[in-house]
Structure formats: C-alpha cells, structure tokens
Amino acid sequence: MAVYTEVGDEELASFIASYDLGDLLSFKGIAEGVENTNYIVHTSKGPFILTLYERRVEAADLPFYLGLMEHLAEHGVTCPTPVRDAHGKNLSRISGRPAALVTFLEGFWVRRPTAAHCAAVGRALAELHLGGEGFGLRRSNALGLAGWRPLYERFADRAGEIAPDLARLIEEELAFLQENWPQGLPDGVIHADLFPDNVFFIGDRLSGLIDFYFACNDALAYDIAVSLNAWCFEKDMSFNITKGQAFLRGYEDVRPLSAREREAMPLLARGAAMRFLLTRAYDWLNTPKDALVSPKNPMEYVRRLRFHQGVRSIAEYGLNGMAK
Numbered sequence: 627m628a629v630y631t632e633v634g635d636e637e638l639a640s641f642i643a644s645y646d647l648g649d650l651l652s653f654k655g656i657a658e659g660v661e662n663t664n665y666i667v668h669t670s671k672g673p674f675i676l677t678l679y680e681r682r683v684e685a686a687d688l689p690f691y692l693g694l695m696e697h698l699a700e701h702g703v704t705c706p707t708p709v710r711d712a713h714g715k716n717l718s719r720i721s722g723r724p725a726a727l728v729t730f731l732e733g734f735w736v737r738r739p740t741a742a743h744c745a746a747v748g749r750a751l752a753e754l755h756l757g758g759e760g761f762g763l764r765r766s767n768a769l770g771l772a773g774w775r776p777l778y779e780r781f782a783d784r785a786g787e788i789a790p791d792l793a794r795l796i797e798e799e800l801a802f803l804q805e806n807w808p809q810g811l812p813d814g815v816i817h818a819d820l821f822p823d824n825v826f827f828i829g830d831r832l833s834g835l836i837d838f839y840f841a842c843n844d845a846l847a848y849d850i851a852v853s854l855n856a857w858c859f860e861k862d863m864s865f866n867i868t869k870g871q872a873f874l875r876g877y878e879d880v881r882p883l884s885a886r887e888r889e890a891m892p893l894l895a896r897g898a899a900m901r902f903l904l905t906r907a908y909d910w911l912n913t914p915k916d917a918l919v920s921p922k923n924p925m926e927y928v929r930r931l932r933f934h935q936g937v938r939s940i941a942e943y944g945l946n947g948m949a950k
C-alpha cells in the first residue's frame with residue numbers, strides 16, 4: 627500500500643482551507659501506486675487527489691511535472707490538472723512533504739489489456755507527444771542512458787542474489803547500449819512510464835492518463851518503446867504482435883514515425899527494458915521485508931530484454947511498410 631506519510635484530519639482541513647474548494651468532507655489513503663503517497667480527498671466541490679512526493683521525486687522537478695500537466699490539459703490531453711491555492715500556487719507542503727492537489731480522473735486501469743486498448747493508448751501517447759510541444763520547461767531523463775550505469779553500480783555487488791548470471795547480462799547489455807544508442811531522434815516531452823496502471827478507461831474508452839512523475843525530455847520513440855514493453859507482452863512474457871501492431875498503428879494515426887525512428891525501435895526497446903530491469907532490481911534488493919509496497923519482479927524485464935535482443939526490425943513488433 628502506498629501511503630508512506632500519514633496525514634492528520636486537522637492538518638488536512640487547514641490545508642484544504644487554503645484552497646477555494648469548500649469544506650473537507652472525507653479523505654482516504656489509496657493503496658495502489660509505488661512511488662508517492664496518494665489520498666482521495668472529498669470536499670464540497672468534489673473529489674481531488676492529494677499527492678505527497680516521496681522516494682525518487684526531486685523537489686526541484688515538481689514545477690516541471692505540475693506545469694506539464696497544466697500544459698497538456700490545456701492542449702487537449704485528458705490528465706489531472708493541478709489545483710491552485712488562494713495564492714495561485716500549485717505546489718504546497720503537508721506533513722513535512724512537498725504536496726499538490728490535482729483533479730480526480732474517473733476510470734479504471736485495465737488488468738488485461740486487449741489490442742483495442744493498445745490502439746487507444748498508442749493514439750493517446752502520440753497526442754501527448756504533440757500536446758507537449760511548446761511546453762516551456764525542460765527536464766533531462768535521469769533514468770536515461772547516462773543514468774543506467776550509475777544505478778547499476780549501486781547494486782552490482784548484489785545482483786547475483788536475484789539471478790546468478792544477472793550481472794553479466796547487465797554489464798554486456800550496458801556496454802552494447804552505450805556503443806549503439808541512437809542519437810538525434812526527434813525529441814520532446816515524454817511520459818516515460820506509460821504502463822497500464824497509469825492509463826484509465828471507462829469501458830473501452832480511454833478516459834485519461836496519470837502519473838507524470840517520470841516525465842522528461844527525451845526521444846519520442848523511446849516512449850513508444852517503454853509502452854511496447856509495458857502493454858504488449860503476455861503473462862508468459864511472449865510478445866503479442868497483434869497488440870504491438872494495434873499500438874503502433876494507433877500511434878501512427880496521430881504521429882507517423884520517421885524511417886530513423888522505425889529503424890531504432892529494437893534498440894530503444896532494449897534500452898527501455900534495461901531501464902525497468904534496473905529500477906526493479908534496485909528496489910528488489912533495497913525494499914525492506916516489512917515495507918508496505920511489494921517490489922516488482924525484475925526478472926520480467928530480463929525476459930523482455932532477451933526477446934528484444936533477437937529482434938531485427940520494427941516489423942517484429944507489428945509495423946510493416948515504409949515510413950510515411
């Protein structure tokens with residue numbers, strides 16, 4: 627359960643009083659999520675989400691995340707909008723943590739995505755990439771290529787506790803990625819963590835995107851690679867090419883890929899698998915046994931990575947034909 631910081635009734639009532647949201651009616655911690663503390667807060671003006679920033683979120687990056695959500699919402703992307711207090715600020719503090727209130731999005735995340743869900747997410751990701759154009763702040767990707775080796779070095783001596791050959795796999799793959807990582811691809815604002823639990827649906831209709839706390843500036847096609855990893859593998863870790871095709875076609879309906887982006891996709895997918903393998907491996911080794919949140923299995927990303935190592939072209943992810 628992701629409530630790392632408890633908030634008291636009186637403290638929250640006085641916090642809510644600094645917004646034009648009427649009275650505090652009730653609030654409850656949200657069990658889901660990994661990174662931050664989230665509460666659903668009901669006021670006489672409706673439901674809101676209160677997020678207290680923990681763990682990997684740097685306070686200096688909060689203006690980027692909150693400003694981005696405002697920018698995207700103004701440019702047609704359905705996502706939470708930060709609420710401003712009586713002083714016009716969208717960032718505050720409660721219980722000793724930086725905190726923000728954002729609008730509540732209706733919908734549920736899908737446990738078993740279908741090809742139709744993948745198509746909708748592909749479209750939404752492309753709309754996010756276009757919607758992010760013109761956003762004035764920048765944030766480099768702390769979990770991009772340059773961040774992978776330092777993160778690995780923080781647990782390298784213990785990698786064998788996860789799997790005997792993990793250290794060798796990571797070392798060889800990092801060397802390969804460093805040598806071959808594609809440069810100069812179209813870049814812009816990316817979500818960088820568009821997993822099923824960050825996309826809400828009402829029935830088959832995509833109702834919104836949440837959790838922009840890894841968003842940054844990087845290659846747009848890298849964001850596609852993250853989502854191919856997150857949406858298009860089955861529980862047995864086989865790649866579902868029907869879902870891959872639906873996702874990529876959905877994306878290209880909105881933003882066609884260039885020839886270089888298509889060509890780079892197998893490498894980008896390897897990099898994206900490495901990024902989630904590394905954060906999961908670190909968390910696996912460093913989350914206390916009695917922690918409220920169970921760490922996610924890093925080996926799922928070893929298996930995805932091995933699949934991508936055998937991929938030679940984007941056709942194997944489901945996209946045939948020449949770039950438009």
Ligand SMILES: Nc1ncnc2c1ncn2[C@@H]1O[C@H](COP(=O)(O)OP(=O)(O)O)[C@@H](O)[C@H]1O
Nearest residue numbers: 656658659660661662664675706729730731837
């Ligand atoms: N704006 C929102 N509207 C509705 N529910 C939300 C919203 N933001 C977060 N949630 C709820 O909180 C959960 C955790 O949010 P998330 O941002 O993924 O947390 P974390 O960054 O800690 O992983 C989501 O699965 C969802 O149930």
Ligand SMILES: N[C@@H](CCOP(=O)(O)O)C(=O)O
Nearest residue numbers: 659660661819821902906922
């Ligand atoms: N998507 C990451 C974990 C981050 O969790 P989120 O709840 O912030 O999406 C993973 O699966 O490793």
